[in-house]
Amino acid sequence: MFLLPQRRKRRSPESLSPTLASNNIERQLRAELKENIFLLLFAVGVSTLVIGITLNQLVLKKLEHFVETVSLIGRGDFGRSVSSRATTRSRD
Secondary structure (H helix, E strand, O other), X not given: OOOOOOOOOOOOHHHOOHHHHHHHHHHHXXXXXXXXXXXXXXXXXXXXXXXXXXXXXXXXXXXXXHHHHHHHHHXXXXXXXXXXXXXXXXXX
16 A cells, blocks of 8 residues: 655644744845845936936036037137136127
């Protein structure tokens, strides 16, 4: 005769020993911590990228203004002035 393997009964978390239950809770907390750290790093990375692109665009616009004004001055348009705000002004 063949003997069938006995099925183990599933234990509810309440019936587990306190050590096993605390190990399970610690494992879940570690997994959640890893997930939260990953999400935090992802959010910081995306924020840094967006801020970097935005600042880059601001600097590029100011440089374009500066180059345009200097080019006009170089062509003899001395009515223009270069300011620290990178605005183009004509002398009246």
